[in-house]
Amino acid sequence: MRLSYERMTWQEAGEASGRLAILPLGATEQHGPHLPLSVDTVLAGGVAGALAEALGAVLLPALPYGEAATSEGHPGTLSLTADTMARVIADIGRGVHRIGHPALILLNGHFGNRAPAAQAAEMLAAEGIAVLCLDYPGLEDLAGAICESEAAGNHFYHADEVETSMMLALAPEVVRMERAVAEYPDFPADFGSRPMLLRELSESGTFGDPRPSTAEKGRALIDGIVAAALLEVAAFCEAHGIEAGAWQR
Template identity: 60%
Template sequence: MAAIELANASWRDAGEAITRGAWAVLPVGALEQHGYHLPLTVDTDLATGVARGIADALGALLLPAIAYGDAWNNSGFLGTISLKPDTLRAIVLDIGRELKRMGVPVLVTLNGHFGNKEPISLAARALESEGLKVIHLDYPGLEALAAKICDSQPAGPGFFHADEVETSMMLALRPDSVRMEKAVAEYPTFPPTFGIEPMQLSEFNQSGVFGDPCPSTADKGRRLIDGIVAACLAQIEAYRIRHRL
């Protein structure tokens, strides 16, 4: 069962899907730097690719992605455009309320950017209180998948940015946008207070890469995407069982 992509659907297509009880899947990305070799849209591209796999499996409505996020910590790199957390929370809230108005029973958000986690979670809490069921997912199982599939080491535990993981996924989804000849490895030294105070990544990183993108391949990217989709579907099934949907 294929997804119903709202970017290409008519209102009648959407209405028929909603009438039969289709859920909605919303990718949430960002516009931020990803080194010299990747486009600013990486987080949105990857979230959309994973969300499409989820929506295909569910026969769900695939919403156009939110293409901006809370990317404040990358603001030191030109080209990055960040939303305030409250702005992103409000956008997810408004989209969720519109879906509820139309009769969509469940919203699944697929987050492709770390800084979006809290705004999405807070929006989900509010939407639940208003009667819309929300499942918010963040690439479950990625650390274990990366350890199994990739050849390079991450720059930090669970820290994947413009590295082999993201570059491989982009080679699988948008190979035309990847410039491997410009790829460089960088393993910066994280300040001792990283994670306990607001901090710009450009203070201790020159290229914008965290790790080594050079061993990236499209095959690794497809395996990573398939593994993330499978883990997402397992979490969705657990939600279905818990809520008897």
Template identity: 45%
Template structure:
């Protein structure tokens, strides 16, 4: 298994050589927001980065510097939070895609660690389909429900993951030095009838900032889930690139 190719640590010549070998780039997407009292604000960044590095090791794809801010409106009053407007997240994704397409990247992969980025990824990808010739693949914990059901002991809070057994376990697998399990709690706030139908915010529902049972987390669970996610994402990337490679070979034959 080769070392992850993170462009922030590479020279222009190293980047060019990597593109010639496998012209795929990965953009990790995260957020800077609270994750309870036991986890750092960079959870979504660390998880997206960790998965992206493993994908680079397995495929040879380049890893771009992470997008550290997402749409975090619900936590906007908690110290440390930085929130971008949703359309700004979309604009950053599009600008990155346009940038990398200019020098030979033939496919961009978005690896997301923050649920609220999903809408921005979807709409940016749709717009880019009409603007660029390179495909954009967006990934957010594929088969998550099934994998959680097999590996987690606690239920989610109405299908949401935040500072819970799931995220805490993944952090224990990737960044254990930043997890303080002595401060982990279990909290399932009451869900108001108007939640999701008004401006009622997650930031006002949970006292701890945890939605689920963080005390049930373990490194072993995190490692198992991480391997399942990375393996599935690797297959998706390689499958998607097969189509890109076919088109590249078609163009080569035409030019000959």
């Protein structure tokens, strides 16, 4: 990854300040018996890196904490409140704007971050700072076409074939496939409408069946997400009058 803040000097950051900036939003959260707590951070960072490469955009360091209160029933989850998360994103957005980047793209890898990301985008929009929130665009269609197992439902991909395959593509050394189990929770009718611990729904922490996961499927999922994201970025830049030079190679 050429334009990554984790490798760049301040002079290089200055030279790249006319480009779009991408912030991966992760979490420190349980992901079943076979995956590490860092899954959402690793996946958001990997997808954001591929997108940054395709766009010639600058990749910012991933946020390794997110709003994950629903997973606090399992050890290993550390959550920010939604308000804290929104403020952290907004502070980074203001910095990105001050440096000169024409817009901030949020690449979210964790369901609990959707609301705080939207809140931060609203705060920044009120200050004239353009923000695009990407939430693995196209994932539902891609998962249906690429994965063998049934999704757990409710637009919820957690420690399943989707996330496990993407982890096998990006960080196979931390995946313990021999510990993978399938679990299909019964979602109550009020799922998502009230605070709820996911442990009430899934003892293992898995939502779906990770066992048919492969790195090949993971690569296809990532490529498909990046292709869909490029369309969203193009529409976003057009709507905000951001010149092609800021995001095309």
